[in-house]
Amino acid sequence: MSAAPEAANPRSDSTGQATASSGDSPKTAPAPIDTELLDVLVVGGGVCGTALLFELARYTDLGRIALVERYDQLALVNSKATNNSQTIHCGDIETNYTLEKALRVKRTAEMIVHYAELLDSASRERCVFRTPKMVLAVGDKECAVLRERFERFSPHFPAMELLEKHQIAEWEPAVALDRGQLRSEQLLAIGIRRTYTAVDYGQLSESFLQQAQAAISAATAVEQPPSEQRRLDLYLGTTVERIQPEGELFRVTLAPTPGCKGGSGQPSQLLVRHVVVNAGAHSLLMAQRMGFGLEYSCLPVAGSFYFTPDLLRGKVYTVQNDKLPFAAIHGDPDVGAAGKTRFGPTALLLPMLERYKPASFWQFLQVLRLDRAVFSVLWQLFRIADIRNYILKNILFELPWLRRWLFLADARKIVPGMTIEQLSFAEGYGGVRPQLIDKRQRKLILGEASIEAMPGLVFNVTPSPGGTCCLGNAHRDLEAIVKRLGCGFDRSGLERELYGENE
Numbered sequence: 384m385s386a387a388p389e390a391a392n393p394r395s396d397s398t399g400q401a402t403a404s405s406g407d408s409p410k411t412a413p414a415p416i417d418t419e420l421l422d423v424l425v426v427g428g429g430v431c432g433t434a435l436l437f438e439l440a441r442y443t444d445l446g447r448i449a450l451v452e453r454y455d456q457l458a459l460v461n462s463k464a465t466n467n468s469q470t471i472h473c474g475d476i477e478t479n480y481t482l483e484k485a486l487r488v489k490r491t492a493e494m495i496v497h498y499a500e501l502l503d504s505a506s507r508e509r510c511v512f513r514t515p516k517m518v519l520a521v522g523d524k525e526c527a528v529l530r531e532r533f534e535r536f537s538p539h540f541p542a543m544e545l546l547e548k549h550q551i552a553e554w555e556p557a558v559a560l561d562r563g564q565l566r567s568e569q570l571l572a573i574g575i576r577r578t579y580t581a582v583d584y585g586q587l588s589e590s591f592l593q594q595a596q597a598a599i600s601a602a603t604a605v606e607q608p609p610s611e612q613r614r615l616d617l618y619l620g621t622t623v624e625r626i627q628p629e630g631e632l633f634r635v636t637l638a639p640t641p642g643c644k645g646g647s648g649q650p651s652q653l654l655v656r657h658v659v660v661n662a663g664a665h666s667l668l669m670a671q672r673m674g675f676g677l678e679y680s681c682l683p684v685a686g687s688f689y690f691t692p693d694l695l696r697g698k699v700y701t702v703q704n705d706k707l708p709f710a711a712i713h714g715d716p717d718v719g720a721a722g723k724t725r726f727g728p729t730a731l732l733l734p735m736l737e738r739y740k741p742a743s744f745w746q747f748l749q750v751l752r753l754d755r756a757v758f759s760v761l762w763q764l765f766r767i768a769d770i771r772n773y774i775l776k777n778i779l780f781e782l783p784w785l786r787r788w789l790f791l792a793d794a795r796k797i798v799p800g801m802t803i804e805q806l807s808f809a810e811g812y813g814g815v816r817p818q819l820i821d822k823r824q825r826k827l828i829l830g831e832a833s834i835e836a837m838p839g840l841v842f843n844v845t846p847s848p849g850g851t852c853c854l855g856n857a858h859r860d861l862e863a864i865v866k867r868l869g870c871g872f873d874r875s876g877l878e879r880e881l882y883g884e885n886e
C-alpha cells in the first residue's frame with residue numbers, strides 16, 4: 384500500500400450501526416446475534432480505539448472487525464478537542480521527559496504527522512495544525528536548567544533554537560514584553576519554529592474511522608460474494624456490558640446506552656476472537672469486574688482551562704517543577720475556538736471517572752478500591768509540601784469567585800501583562816486523566832497501563848500523553864493480534880507509512 388485511499392464517510396443506519404464493505408451501496412450491519420463471529424472487537428471510540436481500528440483495516444487482511452462506542456458519536460470523552468490540551472508531545476519542550484524518554488516518545492509522536500501526510504489537504508487541515516512552540520524558563524535557576532537541556536537535546540532535535548529574551552519578544556511579544564518594555568526577570572526559551580504540534584484528537588478519531596472504512600472498501604473486490612467480503616461494523620450509542628471468555632473466544636454483551644439514540648433497542652451478543660478495550664478509565668472498571676487489574680487503583684485528575692483573547696501565536700509551555708507529578712500550565716491558540724488563547728490545564732483530584740457526569744462517582748468508588756496501599760500512596764503525595772500546596776491550590780481553582788484571580792497569578796508567568804478582565808473560565812472544557820496507582824509497588828503511575836488479562840483480551844488505560852501515543856499503542860496491540868490470530872499483515876507498509884521508514 385503506498386497512498387491512502389480517499390476518505391470515506393461513515394455510513395450508519397438508524398440503529399447507530401455502520402458498515403463498510405465492498406461496493407458503493409451502503410450496507411446495513413445485521414443485528415448482533417449469538418452466532419456472529421468477529422475477528423477483532425475494539426471497545427471505545429476515542430482516539431486510541433479508532434487508531435487501532437484504522438491499523439487493523441489498513442494493514443491486516445482480517446475479515447470482520449468492529450468498534451463499539453457508548454455514545455452516539457466518536458470521541459466525546461477525553462479525545463474531544465475541548466477536553467485535552469491538543470498537543471503532540473514529542474519530548475522537545477516537555478522538561479519532565481528525560482532524553483531517553485523524549486527520543487522514545489518522538490518516534491511515536493511523529494506517527495501522527497506521518498498519518499496526516501496520507502490524507503488529502505482538507506482532511507489534514509482538520510486534524511493537525513502547524514504552530515511555533517517553545518518552553519519558557521523564568522528566573523536564574525530555570526534558565527540554567529534550560530540552557531543545559533538545550534546542549535544535551537539539540538543534537539537529537541535539530542529544529543530546536545535557543546531564544547534569548549529579545550528573540551522571545553520577536554516570537555511571542557506578549558510573553559517577553561510587559562506594557563511595551565522587556566520583562567525584568569531573566570528569560571530563556573527553547574523554541575521550534577513552525578511544526579505540526581497541535582491536534583484536534585476528535586477530528587483525528589473521525590479521520591481514523593473514515594480511513595479504516597476506505598481501506599476495507601478498497602481491499603474488497605465488488606464481484607466477491609458477500610460472505611468473503613471484508614467488513615467493518617460500527618456500533619454507536621451501544622455500551623459493552625460484559626465480556627465473558629468462552630474457550631478461546633469471548634462472548635460480548637452489548638446494550639443500547641440509555642439516553643442515546645443508537646443501539647438496536649435490545650441487549651445482544653457478539654462472539655469475538657480478540658477484544659481490545661480502549662475505554663479510558665472505564666477500561667479499568669471493566670477489567671476489575673472480570674477480576675483483572677485488581678492491583679491498580681485509579682486517581683482521576685481533572686484539568687480545567689481558561690480563555691483569553693488572542694495573546695499567543697503558538698504553544699508556550701513552562702519549565703516543570705520536578706516535585707509535581709502533573710505538567711505545569713501552558714498557553715496556546717485553541718484549534719477549535721478561533722481568536723482565543725487557552726491556558727491550563729489545572730490538576731484537580733476529582734472523584735469521577737468522567738468529567739461533568741456525576742453518576743460516574745459510583746464507578747470511581749468501584750475502581751478506587753481504597754485500602755492501606757492507596758492510603759500509603761496518598762500519604763506519600765500529601766507529605767511533600769509542593770504537592771500538598773499544589774493539590775489545595777487546584778481545589779481553589781474551582782471556586783467560581785476566586786479561581787480567576789488565583790489562576791491569573793500563575794498565567795502571568797507566561798503573559799506578564801495579562802489582566803483579570805482578559806481571563807475567563809472555559810466552561811465545559813477539560814477531561815479527566817485516569818492516573819493509576821500500582822498498589823503492589825505503592826506508587827502513582829504517571830503514564831499509561833495496558834492490562835493483558837488473558838490471551839486475546841487487553842484493557843488499555845491511557846492518561847496523558849495518550850493522544851500522542853495512539854498510533855504507537857495501536858501498533859503494539861496490532862502485533863499481538865497478528866501473532867495470535869495469524870492473519871496477513873503488511874508490516875513494511877505500516878513501517879513505511881506511519882514511521883516514515885524504508886522510504
Ligand SMILES: Cc1cc2nc3c(=O)[nH]c(=O)nc-3n(C[C@H](O)[C@H](O)[C@H](O)COP(=O)(O)OP(=O)(O)OC[C@H]3O[C@@H](n4cnc5c(N)ncnc54)[C@H](O)[C@@H]3O)c2cc1C
Nearest residue numbers: 427429430431453461462467468470623663686849850851
Ligand atoms: C486535561 C487533559 C489534557 C490532555 N492533554 C493531552 C495532550 O495535549 N496531548 C496528549 O497526547 N494527550 C493529552 N491528554 C490525554 C488524552 O486526552 C487521552 O490520553 C486520550 O484522549 C485517550 O484516548 P482514549 O481513546 O483512550 O480515551 P477516550 O477518548 O476517553 O475514549 C474512550 C471511549 O470509550 C468509550 N467507552 C467507555 N466505556 C465504554 C463501554 N462500556 N462500552 C463502549 N464504549 C465505552 C467512551 O465513551 C469513550 O468514547 C489530556 C487529557 C486531559 C484530561
